Amino acid sequence: MIWLRPERTGRGPRPAHSRDSIAAAAIGIADAEGLDAVSMRRVAAALGAGTMSLYNYVPKKEHLLDLMLDAAVAEYRFPAEPSGDVRADLADLAHQQLAIFRRHPWLPGLVLSRPGIGPNALRYTDHFLAVTAATGLPGGTRMEAMAMFNGFLCQFAQYEQTAAAGAKWQAEMVGYLTQAAMSGQYPHLAQAFATAGRPADPARVFDRSLDRVILAVLTPPGE
Structure with a gap:
């Protein structure tokens, strides 16, 4: 090491x-x-x-x-102490992380493939644990929550990169999924498509998805 x-x-x-x-x-x-x-x-x-x-x-x-x-x-900027509002602190952390991933498109894949245990990564871990201490959840559960939190952000950043590769890819994906939904083989997918409406703004999709992840972080296992 x-x-x-x-x-x-x-x-x-x-x-x-x-x-x-x-x-x-x-x-x-x-x-x-x-x-x-x-x-x-x-x-x-x-x-x-x-x-x-x-x-x-x-x-x-x-x-x-x-x-x-x-x-x-090291590009994160952590406050001296958590604010006490766990949701707000986690949202700030997530938006910082997404911004870092956008500056360094190679980083999400590296985060998913290598353990981050350097001094700055340990500061990140310590900050996450400090922010989530108010939940009363055990340390091990909060570490698992951090892995889920980071995994969501890595996957979202990677999807952004793929989508940004070109409109052709997006059009082909939508066409393929529409054809699959209309085939009759995937009734639940067809129902979801029928009620989906217009494609949502990516920023709103991120915030809604992040809210769900944060809710999962704050919910004790088994509840």
């Missing part, structure tokens, strides 16, 4: 680079070209360093991904 390795031993000359600068360079590449474009060679070139020298700071690619994830999580 990169978090178990000291960034520097305190001996010798001051390093030319830092984990923060390396993560920032990697994030710049990922934001511009996607996560697949990130490599130790590309990051080293962006920093004006030799590729092999970078391994002195980040021993392997997985460590680089962990540093990128944690650097992105």
Whole structure:
């Protein structure tokens, strides 16, 4: 784990680079070209360093991904203390998270595939637990709620990205689902389509869905 390795031993000359600068360079590449474009060679070139020298700071690619994830999580702005309004605090957290995902389209997939346990991720976890402490739910239940909360936000952000890829994809999806609903094989789907009305504004869809997720977070298991 990169978090178990000291960034520097305190001996010798001051390093030319830092984990923060390396993560920032990697994030710049990922934001511009996607996560697949990130490599130790590309990051080293962006920093004006030799590729092999970078391994002195980040021993392997997985460590680089962990540093990128944690650097992105540093963009949250947490209050000193929760407001006491759990719904409002969770809504603020969700809107911040969606904004971060929009700035870094590669991030939702990374959040879903790698555990966020760096210093900034732990601050996020601690803040979530502080916000939800007023529910009286056990810590383990609140950790499970956080996973559900984060999963919803990752999936919503990824859907946004897919939808933004083009109107053609959306038109094809609507046409396909309409055809399926009219086939008679999916009566409940047909009924839902018949009562759905016009497509809702995406921002309103997000807020309504978020309200449901927050309600689930606040509801004790079994109720």
